[in-house]
Amino acid sequence: MRRSIDELRTFYGEPTGALVRRLLARRLSDAWGTASNCDVLGLGYATPWLDGFSDARRVIAAMPGGQGAEHYASAARNRSVLVDERRLPFASGLFDRILMVHAIEEADDPQAILIEAARTLSPSGRLIVATAARGGLWARTEATPFGHGRPFSRRQLENLVRGAGLEPSAWSPAVYVPPWRPLLGFADGFEQVGRVAFPGAAGLILLEASRRNYARPRPKGNLVVLPRPALAPAPSGATRQSHSTGVSRDSELEPQRKPLYGGVPCTD
Template sequence: MRRSIDDLRTFYGEPTGALVRRMLARRLDDAWGEAAGCDVLGIGYATPWLGGFVGARRVIAAMPGGQGAEQWAAAGRNRTVLVDDKRLPFAAGTFDRILLVHALEEADDPLALLTEAVRALAPAGRIILATAARGGLWARAETTPFGHGRPFTRSQLERLVREVGLEPAAWSQALYVPPWRPMLPLADGLEQIGRWVFPGAAGLIMLEASRQSYARVRPQGLAQAVLAARPSLTPAPVSGGAGHAARAGHPPMGAARKRP
């Protein structure tokens, strides 16, 4: 059973939730901060981050029925829709960017949900899955939304996206600070050293993926330079042939922003 919209709203209004908002926003801003002319869909509880996609043409928040919905306005109009996450009410190929947050962990059928998300993804579109990390302390903290449902490992997310015809392009982790209020002031410092000192302690894992048919074009010019310049946020591993992030033609998560 999904966490209710009231629980999620309350959590993200507290100091611990504010920290999560900031840490994930930093990663998303690096990856997709400029989305000029793009149609963007958030699935699950993504509204705390949807306002950060600069220049997007249209932004919609799809909230699963088991969770409930809240009003979220963009450009003065409500942009929230209550959905059946196994049958999204969008035409095929509608969205250039799709973000899933608090979506997969408590889904009755994660594969069915992701299949629907991919159906709504444009041919050259990109998708980011943000989920609780199985090995992190946040997945064990029932006082946070990450302590409910099924957490994931990176390899599990990679298998999941491949099952629906996507190819992993890049990945990242966040929330190295334990989910205890006295530790929150240390969050920024722990984010800097966490991936080197205790990578398995991250509370949040993010995987970016795109369609396989678009995973064979090697990047030129700036895209290659970005991959070399920002090794701290890692392209996905190679399963054969050239590296996924290179073949996708997109910078890895956390690379310098560039217009799509």
């Protein structure tokens, strides 16, 4: 059973929710920038972050029927819609960027909603799914929406997106501060120390994936560990390189050593 739209809206209006909003917005900005000239879909309850894509061509907030929908229209090109998560009312290949938050943890069939999201993703598009981390404290308290439904490990998320025909391309743990109000003021310090000293203690996981026909070929066997645990923007064209970790998403290009930051336009 999904959290209602009223519960989610209330949470993100409180200090704890505002902190999660800020920390995830920072990771999304590093990964996608403002998503210039992109068509962006927020699936689940992604509206707290959609205003960050100020240069997007179109932004749509799709909210599952079991959750309910809220009005979202910060500009004329932005819309919200109540959807059946197993049959999204969008054409195949429509979106350049898809952000999924509070989308799969409480879904009856997480694989089905990811398959539908993959169908609407453009051939060079990129998808980020954010969920509660199985080993984190946020999944162990029901005081936040992340304490409901099923949390995921990184490996479980990777297997799930592969089952939907996507290929994992980057990942990032986030929100190391425990979900206790007296500690929220130290969140930035927890983020810096947690990555180094307690990498498994993150409250949330963000995983980025793209269509398999644009993914780097990988050998069978054990999972290949990405060189850096950080979300990285990918190119919209076949020969562009990442502006975050510098890892090329074209199998013919070698990774760069110097990290760059900033969003990559979807069109020239």
